[in-house]
Amino acid sequence: MLSAKLRTVEKILKKSKEHALTAFLWFYMRHNQHYLRYNLEQYGISDQVINEVVALLSETAETLYSIYGFKTHDKIWDLLVNCLAKFNSELEEITRERINKCSEFDRKILKYAASYILAKMEQKGEKFELLSRNVDELYHTVIALLKENVEREYIDKLLASTGLAFRSKHSSAGLYCIIIPPYSTNLIKNLASKAEGEIPRYKRILETFKNLSPSQIAVLTERLYGHAYKFKEIFKAIYGIDPGNLRINMIIDGIYYKGHLNYIIKEALTKALTELVNEYCNKLYNYLKKLRDYEVVIDWYSEDECFYCKLSLNKPGAHQVNVIVMPFPYTSFRSLPENTVLVFEGPIANPSIFRNVVIVGMERNFNGVKVIIDNAGRAWSKDAIKIFKSTKVLLRRSSARKIIQAKPSREVLESIVALVLSELGFSTRVNYQAPSRSGKLIEVDVWAEKRTEHFIFTVYVSCKNWNKEVDSRVVHQEVGRIANLLRVPNLKVLVARKFTEPAKREALASGFVILELGEKVNDENAVEIYEAIHETLSNLFASIASRKSSSKFRLNQFL
Incomplete structure (x- = not known):
């Protein structure tokens, strides 16, 4: 009885390619009649054919299942694939022609969809059905590669109308389903090959x-x-x-x-x-x-x-x-x-x-x-x-050592100051050519900036890596240089081995922060000097930005 019944069904399904394709999709979408009809209508199959095939297969499957149980599933599947095989060449040619008639934009969508389908087929070893859980992976992949938003329904309609693939919600909750008819496999491979260079x-x-x-x-x-x-x-x-x-x-x-x-x-x-x-x-x-x-x-x-x-x-x-x-x-x-x-x-x-x-x-x-x-x-x-904290010190020293060793000795102090300011979140430039009010450029040992949405905080640093003491004459020169700058810095810093007492008083009175190192910087003491400058400037900015400050405007807005 089973064989006789299946032969009767086979005869009807082989009447046309429309009957065979409808039967193939019915097997996957029989529990989602809405998706089945939507896909077949987009492809161009009439309601008459859809109704005839659905009624025939539903009745046959129910009758045979009640008698033969799970054997029915495999028997019907083999029958449907066999019926569709008769029309594979014809259906492949129809799909190819429909793809060729698509706009360039639509062909790009099909190309990316084919790339996803082929990748998943190869990965999972599946031939006819691909499932993705919770996320509509094909939809997201197409848009990611297309770099343009497009409606999910547009992609579904395009795939179904060409016959390249058919999409449905699976009967299991949270699963997205793609049905790949056997005639489209070569077309999918060909389309995917055109997108290879775009897949990283x-x-x-x-x-x-x-x-x-x-x-x-x-x-x-x-x-x-x-x-x-x-x-x-x-x-x-x-x-x-x-x-x-x-x-x-x-x-x-x-x-x-x-x-x-x-x-x-x-x-x-x-x-x-x-x-x-x-x-x-x-x-x-x-x-x-x-x-x-x-x-x-x-x-x-x-x-x-x-x-x-x-x-x-x-x-x-x-x-x-x-x-x-x-x-x-x-x-x-x-x-x-x-x-x-x-x-x-x-x-x-x-x-x-x-x-x-x-x-x-x-x-x-x-x-x-x-x-x-x-x-x-x-x-x-x-x-x-x-x-x-110990690790932080080790890392800072290692970083400082690498940078310092790569610099000429005459630039060591400038490099140390720039490194410290950089680590404190500033953008720094060494030997910066700053524009002046006179139109000429003034070289600044280290210029640093910290930008926020509404403000740029600037730091001017003059480095005097000398054996001799810095006297008041040098401070006067720095005051004059800064006064001539087109942009007046928010913070002025003088760094030297030693200052004379008058120079200290002059610098502080003129608004400078002074860093007195006690010794001239060289390759041997550079890391220790780096640590000292780092600690001093860190403490300086921390104290300025302290939350205890009653001022409405605080430096912690940008430090």
Whole structure:
């Protein structure tokens, strides 16, 4: 009876290519009649054919299933594929002609859709049905590569009307479904080949990541793997901005466009993110292992879509400190190990939400320690603060040594001052040619600027790396030079080995900050001088920006 019934069905389905295609799509969309009819109508199949095939297959499947059970599924599937195979060549040619008649814009959409479909077919080994969970990956991929917003319905209609592929919601909740008829496989491969140069490869992705800000990487990761627990709250606490604004405006060529991610490269993105996190973890490990008396162990690296690492620091007689390295906010921990330090890249805008932990903000690419905050106030956290303060000093000295050694001896002092101001957030220029009121240029040893939306704070530094003392005559010259500048600096600094007493009084009366080093800078004492200048200027700006100030205008607006 089974064979006889199937032969009757086969005879009807082989009446025309429309009957065969309708039957093929019915198999996948039988539980979503709305999507079935929508796709077939877009392709151009009449209601008469749709109704005939749906009624026939629904009745046949129900009858046979009640008798033969699960055997029916495979038997009907084999029958439908066999019926469609009779018309594959004809249907392929029709689809090719329809694609060729499309506008250039529509062909671009089909090209990117084909690229996604082919990538997923190769990745999953599927031939006829692709599923994506919770996220409509094809839709987002097309827009990310197209770099232009287009309605989801427009893409669905274009795919169905050409016959290249058919899209539906799967019967399972949260699944998006793409049906690929066998006749379109070669066409998909041909279209996808035209987009190969536009799909970034792993090496390019990794280089791109190294030039992105941590906030951009965080938005990418959240789009890639869904909404992390309290992601928005953590993101705002670290960067001080709403991730939604960045999400809808961010553009990364070939990867991301205004909220839409290229899911073709999901595996490559995951690999690049993992490598980046592990690289930063290794950097921090190399810094920490230079500390005396501490044993530093990497407990685990980033892997399997888990974009953070864990280190532990042990010292006999001291508390164990656990360090979670998360360069960009990927998740929040509902439960953390005891004695935890959270390490991010970048500023920490609102550290108060991270309770009972120590928060460390690293500099760009983990090249230094930017901020250390104790939100625990325990004995272990005081140990952790000491560890990272020691690391910060080691990193500063290492950075200073590299820069100083690369400079001619006559420029060492200027280089040290510029480095310190740069680390304090200023944009610096050495031997800057500043415009004057007379129209001539005046050379300034170090000129530094800090910009905000409404204000530019400027610093003028004159460096006198001399054996002799600086006298009042030099101070008078500096006063005259500054008076002649087109832009008067907000802060004036004189740096020298030693000042005469009259020169000190003259400089202070003229509004200068004076830094007296006690010795001439050379290659041997340069790092110590760097530390002294760094401490002095850090304390200076901290005192100016103190919240205790009653002034409405405070420097912490831009420092």
